[in-house]
Ligand SMILES: Nc1nc2c(c(=O)[nH]1)N[C@H]1C(S)=C(S)[C@@H](COP(=O)(O)O)O[C@H]1N2
């Protein structure tokens with residue numbers, strides 16, 4: 001077998017050197033100017049009778065509400081924030097204008113019992129996320145109204161959104177409507193529903209709470225090779241033979257499939273976000289309509305794999321830190337892709353520039369056996 005290795009430009013190499021210092025572990029930069037839309041796409045319909053307001057309630061001496069105009073008449077600050085999504089994309093240097101949470105809390109006066117703070121969205125599912133109050137103050141949480149010189153657009157949480165610097169972006173709530181001060185923590189939507197880590201420090205890679213699956217149940221499942229419709233957060237299935245696995249519509253976030261043989265496995269409509277497929281044999285795998293955000297395919301064999309309509313934000317196919325001076329042969333850190341791998345152009349737009357150039361070169365590569 002023979003491969004053309006993807007060539008890196010000097011520019012890409014120097015960009016990587018710069019970003020190495022500012023990116024938390026296992027994050028990659030989105031193309032400049034891009035800002036992916038993650039989670040809910042729109043707020044709940046608003047009551048036309050009432051103005052949009054941000055309220056602070058719960059364990060405070062003075063509960064308060066402000067309209068957007070009132071917020072805009074307060075002291076405005078500028079913040080330059082690095083966004084780090086749990087699904088491994090980062091966007092550095094996003095410039096916001098708004099109000100610091102500290103200033104709002106000064107007016108409300110949290111009581112001594114207040115230990116946690118919950119940010120609640122105006123959304124169908126009352127989306128929320130929470131922090132320890134001490135952390136919220138330490139991190140200097142920010143209420144954003146403008147982004148890059150214009151009012152924050154609705155799809156990214158406008159007119160009012162919370163921004164929590166130095167935490168995975170799921171802590172930053174779009175269409176912020178209420179801030180509750182609490183004595184006991186109230187887990188947020190993703191933290192409760194999807195096992196996202198409540199502390200969410202990207203520098204410590206606090207992405208998910210580790211699942212504890214019953215060992216007996218787990219062994220039985222592996223034997224039957226049927227995960228269809230099952231939910232296993234962070235499943236450990238590395239180095240196994242799971243050829244022909246049936247895993248349609250399974251919830252397998254953060255799953256470990258390193259060096260696993262999964263030939264012709266069926267992951268259609270599965271959620272495999274942040275799954276680890278390094279060195280796996282994925283020939284002929286069906287990933288149609290799967291959610292693969294942040295999945296790692298370094299060194300995996302993806303010939304004949306089908307990614308039609310899969311979500312591939314933040315997917316890694318080749319090492320983001322790979323050196324240029326490797327021999328012109330198959331690099332163990334690179335996924336094996338060729339013209340039998342099905343990847344639609346429109347989903348490829350969501351890859352980082354480095355991953356995109358790697359994929360584009362390899363999809364056209366002729367493999368000689
Ligand atoms: N109301 C609301 N806020 C939310 C979410 C959501 O689904 N609903 N998703 C969170 C997640 S997981 C991320 S990564 C960011 C995405 O923000 P963006 O779409 O502006 O990039 O919003 C966070 N805040």
Ligand SMILES: [Mo]
Nearest residue numbers: 038085086170
């Ligand atoms: Mo996210």
